[in-house]
Amino acid sequence: MTLVLDNGAYTIKLGLAESEPQVYYNCIGRIKKEVIVAPRSINGVNEVMRPHERGVLVDPGLQSKIFKKVLKGYVCSDLDLVISCPVYTPFTCRKQLDEIVFEEYEFKSEIRVPSGYQSTGIIVDLGFSASTVMPYLDGFPINSAITRVNVGGKLLTNYLKEQISFRQYDMRDETWLVNLVKEKLCSVSSNFMNELKMLQKNKSLERHYVLPEFGDDGHELQPEESKEGKQVLTMGNLSIAVPEVLFRPSDIGLTDAGIGEAIWMAMQAVPSVYWEDLTNILLVGGSANFPNIENRFKDELRAISNDGLTFNFIKPENPSFWNWKSLSKVSEVRKGVTKEEYFEMGSEYIDWKFQYS
Numbered sequence: 001m002t003l004v005l006d007n008g009a010y011t012i013k014l015g016l017a018e019s020e021p022q023v024y025y026n027c028i029g030r031i032k033k034e035v036i037v038a039p040r041s042i043n044g045v046n047e048v049m050r051p052h053e054r055g056v057l058v059d060p061g062l063q064s065k066i067f068k069k070v071l072k073g074y075v076c077s078d079l080d081l082v083i084s085c086p087v088y089t090p091f092t093c094r095k096q097l098d099e100i101v102f103e104e105y106e107f108k109s110e111i112r113v114p115s116g117y118q119s120t121g122i123i124v125d126l127g128f129s130a131s132t133v134m135p136y137l138d139g140f141p142i143n144s145a146i147t148r149v150n151v152g153g154k155l156l157t158n159y160l161k162e163q164i165s166f167r168q169y170d171m172r173d174e175t176w177l178v179n180l181v182k183e184k185l186c187s188v189s190s191n192f193m194n195e196l197k198m199l200q201k202n203k204s205l206e207r208h209y210v211l212p213e214f215g216d217d218g219h220e221l222q223p224e225e226s227k228e229g230k231q232v233l234t235m236g237n238l239s240i241a242v243p244e245v246l247f248r249p250s251d252i253g254l255t256d257a258g259i260g261e262a263i264w265m266a267m268q269a270v271p272s273v274y275w276e277d278l279t280n281i282l283l284v285g286g287s288a289n290f291p292n293i294e295n296r297f298k299d300e301l302r303a304i305s306n307d308g309l310t311f312n313f314i315k316p317e318n319p320s321f322w323n324w325k326s327l328s329k330v331s332e333v334r335k336g337v338t339k340e341e342y343f344e345m346g347s348e349y350i351d352w353k354f355q356y357s
């Protein structure tokens with residue numbers, strides 16, 4: 001049997017290959033005085049410590065502690081493992097991850113890959129701390145063309161938190177709530193400047209959030225609902241300005257390229273004879289859930305590429321779980337490195353076998 005572990009910077013998605021994955025937050029936090037490892041909900045959790053920084057595993061010791069909690073109940077020595085490990089993870093951390101897999105948990109075999117499986121096309125993973133553009137040809141990633149932008153869901157949540165705290169309520173300690181508001185109320189605009197003007201002219205287009213009372217999560221204010229006696233957060237232009245940062249990081253003073261430009265940069269790193277093959281682009285990862293994101297990407301690429309290419313942006317039904325699902329398919333097409341091979345040849349062999357950049 002194969003256990004599939006999508007080890008995201010924000011959440012771990014874990015489950016046997018044929019089943020549905022369980023989700024755990026990839027962190028250690030604190031609720032009042034109690035320390036919580038890999039919580040199932042982050043409502044009220046603060047002082048969060050994560051093993052990843054900027055999307056890269058940097059603290060394998062902390063990661064091992066979190067694995068101990070999530071792997072409870074599995075007999076690891078009877079299982080093959082497919083685990084994700086982001087591109088650009090330093091070799092020492094990859095090595096420590098392999099040590100955890102084989103020496104601490106004694107899995108039978110390991111497939112360690114940066115992301116899921118795509119035959120030909122581009123995967124754009126819009127994750128928590130970064131967004132990664134990965135071109136694939138015939139099932140293999142083109143490592144030299146992989147492009148990463150340090151813009152992801154975490155940055156968007158922090159930006160929203162800062163803006164709300166500056167304009168309305170002090171929510172600097174309410175990360176989980178601001179994150180929830182972002183996920184429920186933000187959407188990608190088709191034409192940012194036009195929609196900004198419309199929002200300024202027509203206040204009825206603004207979206208509002210009723211802040212939590214009595215331990216609930218709060219909810220979006222409905223058109224017929226009265227604001228009386230409720231603490232209401234007005235999003236104003238933030239409902240479109242926050243996801244806009246994915247396309248224009250310079251709006252908030254960052255020097256990173258927008259993700260549309262990053263896709264075009266990744267394509268240019270591949271010989272132009274393959275461009276036609278790379279026009280099928282899959283949008284995955286939690287931040288791909290923003291409504292209308294696929295249409296906006298299509299317009300962006302049409303404007304940037306000017307090469308008569310027609311792009312086809314596909315958003316799977318559940319972008320957050322796509323990576324886990326594709327990892328579970330990897331085990332059908334590739335064979336893992338066994339424990340014996342690892343002890344004989346080490347992490348270098350795993351890197352070689354799975355063509356790590």
Ligand SMILES: Nc1ncnc2c1ncn2[C@@H]1O[C@H](COP(=O)(O)OP(=O)(O)OP(=O)(O)O)[C@@H](O)[C@H]1O
Pocket residue numbers: 007008009010011012055125126127128129130152153154157179182183184284285286287288289290320
């Ligand atoms: N419906 C939604 N709308 C907007 N953003 C969302 C939505 N659902 C999840 N997200 C955001 O997606 C981000 C997490 O994405 P994902 O689950 O792909 O991360 P991860 O795989 O754990 O991390 P990474 O890919 O960076 O290693 C969070 O910032 C979360 O707020």
